[in-house]
Amino acid sequence: MDIHLEPIGILRSELTHLAQAPKQGSEGAPQARLELYPWAQRALHGVHVGDRLLVLTWLHQARRDVFECHPRSDPNQPLTGVFATRSPDRPNPIGLHPVTVRALDGSTLHIGPIEAIDGTPVVDIKPVLGNEF
């Protein structure tokens, strides 16, 4: 099956290099701008300031040929399959970021905290369901 993702927008962040980025949003990541492409703006109708969202990104600098890693990049941790970790390096490097909407300005969402770097393509936005986790 041929599966093609079409970015719906792009992330604009003060984080410009992976080395600056915390491993999770909850670990001191900044706020950022999610600039939706104009064709996708209609799909945002009903998203409000204060909403908790799941932003799905394409971690474009990740490696796709990594199957095992040391969790938290800590060599003292045993080698572990990437499906048991949140490593960005994995066969399909889809990032999953729980964020809060801080402001909404046309097709631009101000969200955070989010650890993805500037220029990361955004591929989906979903509301958090209260009962699912």
Place this chain on the structure above:
Amino acid sequence: MDIHLEPIGILRSELTHLAQAPKQGSEGAPQARLELYPWAQRALHGVHVGDRLLVLTWLHQARRDVFECHPRSDPNQPLTGVFATRSPDRPNPIGLHPVTVRALDGSTLHIGPIEAIDGTPVVDIKPVLGNEF
């Protein structure tokens, strides 16, 4: 940017048609088998029975040209942007399914509850982080 997903496996479920499928796993969905492709099995090392996982799928029967919908397919609900809903119909129909691992048999995971239908491609598996939702 050209983004290609490579399925890591396929879902085998008693649900064979969308009309049978509940809207969320928590709404009475069955257990199912996740058959990982042999090349991806190494990435499963460290996943154990009882783990809570997020399974990401490609909802291959979804429509990608839908930008607004009536939530829960209820015509009495106001038309809402798909990014404010969990509709499978959206520009990039990635399914996000919180499940529990019930059994593990080589490259086959027995998981559930999950509302995706038989034959749905699986594109990623992530552990649930305790602090994120």
